[in-house]
Amino acid sequence: MTSSLSAIPDAKLDERPNQNAHVNDNPEKERGDNNRHLYVVIEQEEGTILPVSFEMLGEARRLMDDFNHKYKPEEKVVAIILGHNIKHLCQELIHHGADAVIYADHPELRHPRNLLYTKVVCQIATDKESAARIWPSNPDFNRPRYMFFSADDTGRHLSSTVLAELQSGLASDINKLVINDLEIRHEHKTKGKPIVYEKTLEMYRPDFSGFLWTTILCLDNINPENRRKFHPQACSIIPGVFPQMEGDTDRKGTIIEFSPTIAQEDLRIKIINRRVIKSKVDFSNKKIIVSFGRGIKESPEQNIKLIENLAKEIEAEIGISLPISKKPYPISESLSSTYMIPDRVIGTSGRKVNPQVYFAIGISGAVQHIAGMKESEFVISINPDSEAPIIDESDVLIKGKIEQVLPLLINELKKYKERLQIPQEIE
Numbered sequence: 175m176t177s178s179l180s181a182i183p184d185a186k187l188d189e190r191p192n193q194n195a196h197v198n199d200n201p202e203k204e205r206g207d208n209n210r211h212l213y214v215v216i217e218q219e220e221g222t223i224l225p226v227s228f229e230m231l232g233e234a235r236r237l238m239d240d241f242n243h244k245y246k247p248e249e250k251v252v253a254i255i256l257g258h259n260i261k262h263l264c265q266e267l268i269h270h271g272a273d274a275v276i277y278a279d280h281p282e283l284r285h286p287r288n289l290l291y292t293k294v295v296c297q298i299a300t301d302k303e304s305a306a307r308i309w310p311s312n313p314d315f316n317r318p319r320y321m322f323f324s325a326d327d328t329g330r331h332l333s334s335t336v337l338a339e340l341q342s343g344l345a346s347d348i349n350k351l352v353i354n355d356l357e358i359r360h361e362h363k364t365k366g367k368p369i370v371y372e373k374t375l376e377m378y379r380p381d382f383s384g385f386l387w388t389t390i391l392c393l394d395n396i397n398p399e400n401r402r403k404f405h406p407q408a409c410s411i412i413p414g415v416f417p418q419m420e421g422d423t424d425r426k427g428t429i430i431e432f433s434p435t436i437a438q439e440d441l442r443i444k445i446i447n448r449r450v451i452k453s454k455v456d457f458s459n460k461k462i463i464v465s466f467g468r469g470i471k472e473s474p475e476q477n478i479k480l481i482e483n484l485a486k487e488i489e490a491e492i493g494i495s496l497p498i499s500k501k502p503y504p505i506s507e508s509l510s511s512t513y514m515i516p517d518r519v520i521g522t523s524g525r526k527v528n529p530q531v532y533f534a535i536g537i538s539g540a541v542q543h544i545a546g547m548k549e550s551e552f553v554i555s556i557n558p559d560s561e562a563p564i565i566d567e568s569d570v571l572i573k574g575k576i577e578q579v580l581p582l583l584i585n586e587l588k589k590y591k592e593r594l595q596i597p598q599e600i601e
């Protein structure tokens with residue numbers, strides 16, 4: 175997060191501007207509003223666009239359709255894609271919501287290298303020529319108005335360095351976005367005067383509990399003693415939270431080839447060998463996943479053994495919530511190194527799964543976890559709290575504690591299996 179980020183403590187914020195607020199002090203109006211469009215940085219792997227890119231485009235389309243309806247300026251959703259032999263992907267991005275695609279195709283861009291990608295993304299984001307081709311009737315362009323990255327390993331790193339380079343703010347791990355006119359009064363930003371900031375991107379970030387949100391704003395300084403612009407308003411977006419737009423092959427858009435300027439010094443990090451490390455845990459070949467969370471806390475060792483037994487009975491793989499991967503409870507080394515590991519995390523910081531049956535045992539159902547398991551066909555949760563948000567995702571809630579429910583469940587499963595093995599008498 176850069177220092178330009180305005181989570182603006184002590185700010186007074188009102189979504190319905192009052193009539194005395196100084197709309198005309200808005201720098202967009204004073205200096206000419208030449209920040210335009212929503213740029214989405216697409217991720218692809220060996221010629222396949224990652225799902226999160228389509229999700230970002232879907233959300234970008236929704237936001238900009240509302241934006242254009244409200245403000246009537248016809249600003250665009252612009253996809254940026256970097257790689258090698260990727261031209262054929264551009265049309266797909268237009269089918270999924272982009273109005274324009276700017277692509278940089280170069281052998282050195284085949285795999286992401288942060289230093290190089292930062293440079294090329296910044297070149298594109300400040301390129302007036304491409305912007306003029308995107309909106310020929312309105313070619314005056316300074317920076318993107320808004321910018322989206324993915325909140326995965328590549329996007330988190332890239333977004334921070336791009337925004338540092340562009341000297342604007344970044345909100346990370348966002349799962350809700352709204353564009354609004356906001357009245358702000360702030361000692362540093364507005365010198366205490368109420369000012370209406372138009373077309374402001376409200377970026378909602380869930381906290382670590384997953385149940386409280388911070389609204390993050392990236393605002394220009396209008397205070398005459400401290401004037402400064404902060405554009406683009408940018409964020410990284412949690413994979414799995416926004417729906418993709420259905421592909422529409424009739425959609426048309428502008429495709430622009432961008433020739434990046436790459437210097438020798440940009441290539442000082444070389445890829446000599448590239449190996450994709452396979453996860454130790456393969457969720458894809460199991461029909462059932464049994465996941466557990468901090469609900470094990472009263473007797474972690476004993477509860478994990480119960481979960482292990484249940485998984486054995488039903489031939490399931492074991493998943494965990496993110497806090498469990500931080501090894502929060504003292505347990506034996508063998509259980510800890512087998513189960514409390516990042517490879518088992520389900521959610522935005524881990525894996526996305528879609529088994530036939532998903533058990534959520536002692537898991538509350540934070541948004542980041544839900545994003546990883548919501549495609550499961552049938553969800554059974556075990557939790558003493560019938561208000562836990564996981565219930566909204568569950569087909570069945572077994573209300574109770576792990577220590578009470580699992581011994582009964584395992585016992586019944588054993589009996590059921592035994593019954594299945596007794597040959598039926600033929601009459």
Ligand SMILES: Cc1cc2nc3c(=O)[nH]c(=O)nc-3n(C[C@H](O)[C@H](O)[C@H](O)COP(=O)(O)OP(=O)(O)OC[C@H]3O[C@@H](n4cnc5c(N)ncnc54)[C@H](O)[C@@H]3O)c2cc1C
Nearest residue numbers: 382383384467468469495496521522523536538542543576
């Ligand atoms: C940037 C970011 C990324 C994140 N990514 C992920 C991610 O990918 N995956 C993820 O899981 N989280 C992620 N989180 C964390 C997430 O916000 C939640 O904090 C986390 O999912 C909560 O884990 P939990 O459900 O195990 O614990 P808690 O929220 O503490 O819930 C424990 C649950 O156990 C129940 N319980 C208590 N006692 C018992 C008992 N005896 N038997 C049964 N149930 C019991 C409680 O009622 C409660 O519902 C992320 C957070 C951030 C900020």
